[in-house]
Amino acid sequence: MNSVTPDKLKFFLDIATEAALQGGAVLQAYWGKLEGVEEKGRSGDLVTVADKESEAKVLEVLQRHSPDCGILAEESGVLGNAESPFRWAIDPLDGTTNYAHQYPVCSVSIGLLINGVPEVGVVYNPIREDLFQAATGVGATYNRQPMRVSETKTLDRSLLVTGFAYDRRERDDNNYAEFCYLTHLT
Secondary structure (H helix, E strand, O other): OOOOOHHHHHHHHHHHHHHHHHHHHHHHHHOOOOOOEEEOOOOOOEEEHHHHHHHHHHHHHHHHHOOOOEEEEOOOEEEEOOOOOEEEEEEEEEOHHHHHOOOOOOEEEEEEEEOOEEEEEEEEEOOOOEEEEEEOOOEEEEOOEEOOOOOOOOHHHOOOOOOOOOOOOOOOOOOHHHHHHHHOOO
16 A cells, blocks of 8 residues: 555545536536537547537646646546656546447546555536545445445356457457356356
8 A cells, every 4th residue: 555644535535526517517508419529540549529518628627736747648648747646536527438329328537546556536417416436445336325335245146247448359358258258157
């Protein structure tokens, strides 16, 4: 574990939550109103004005509250203090393909790595208004209510779901084999 106290992690969790909610407000405003979807280079790797504006809002919040932290942002790349042990990782519209097709499974995803270790995370689906928050030593919540691990003990009684990345055809490590293996165990 890092040497950062749970109180400090809670502080960062609050920052990430504010940023995710602000970025999510942008996504709500564009929902169903996109006029253009572009590819970033690879087939299926999409970007929209909603991605870009959500990221701008997220960056504004993170830089205002934690200006000494490094940032790795989906659209903008590496920003801020590259030497800092604190680095925000941002996907301002995780699930752009779903969003562009008005399939309401998408989110603003923000994490904080401390010395390369993920310690804080917030995932906010602004369409369904689902907010997931977690920090080491602080706990995890769904819509601000405590979460816990399921008591389901066997895979055949579990819910197994996944998504597949836009570059799934190009990568051997695309989780197809693992998904098939687990679905055949039941």
